[in-house]
Amino acid sequence: MILAEEPDIEVVGEARDGAEAIRVCEQRRPQVVLMDVRMPGTDGIDATRAVTALDGGPRVLVLTTFDLDEVVYDALQAGASGFLLKDAPEERLVTAIRVVADGGSLFAPSVTRRLIEEFARRRPRAPAGLPGLTERETEVLRLIARGLSNAEIGQQIFVTENTVKTHVARILTKLRVRDRVQAVVVAYETGLVTPG
Numbered sequence: 087m088i089l090a091e092e093p094d095i096e097v098v099g100e101a102r103d104g105a106e107a108i109r110v111c112e113q114r115r116p117q118v119v120l121m122d123v124r125m126p127g128t129d130g131i132d133a134t135r136a137v138t139a140l141d142g143g144p145r146v147l148v149l150t151t152f153d154l155d156e157v158v159y160d161a162l163q164a165g166a167s168g169f170l171l172k173d174a175p176e177e178r179l180v181t182a183i184r185v186v187a188d189g190g191s192l193f194a195p196s197v198t199r200r201l202i203e204e205f206a207r208r209r210p211r212a213p214a215g216l217p218g219l220t221e222r223e224t225e226v227l228r229l230i231a232r233g234l235s236n237a238e239i240g241q242q243i244f245v246t247e248n249t250v251k252t253h254v255a256r257i258l259t260k261l262r263v264r265d266r267v268q269a270v271v272v273a274y275e276t277g278l279v280t281p282g
Contacts, residue, residue: 089183092180095180095183095184098114098116099113099116103126104130104133104136105127107119108133111137117144117187118183121166122150123150123161131160138166146161146164146186147166147167147170147186149171149172150170151171158193162267169194171194191268216261216272216273216278219261222253223257225243226239226243227257228278230254230270230273232279254269257269
């Protein structure tokens with residue numbers, strides 16, 4: 087009902103459980119999937135892993151009543167691009183769908199920093215540096231990891247927002263990651279930035 091009011095969003099399918107969600111994604115090829123975590127049979131984490139592995143698979147926005155670290159961590163590991171609590175305001179849900187469809191990532195404010203720090207703590211890797219990134223790209227990645235938007239990064243390093251977008255695109259390509267969240271995880275894992 088919420089999404090039916092949005093002229094630029096079309097609901098192409100619904101599913102009762104994870105297995106059906108996978109089938110719907112294979113048949114309908116949606117751009118974005120709103121995935122519940124707790125479902126009968128195949129749960130939302132396994133379904134997320136399966137649909138993001140499809141050729142040209144959709145981006146997944148996980149919806150749950152729980153903001154437990156384990157659930158968030160598992161969703162990110164499975165390939166989710168966003169994570170919202172079901173009690174999020176309607177406008178935040180619609181915004182999150184648009185952000186994820188546009189290639190971005192969006193996580194409930196209550197879990198973002200905690201998630202990244204926990205992920206880095208659980209997945210320690212020897213600092214390997216980030217070969218291939220220019221000095222400016224490394225600086226931009228540090229600012230992304232601090233949670234700054236493109237506009238805020240532009241103000242900080244005195245370049246336009248479009249220039250920042252170009253840097254971000256190059257960073258994602260060079261790191262071979264799908265989105266900003268995964269780039270931040272790499273920054274933490276490699277020791278470029280550290281929790282706290």
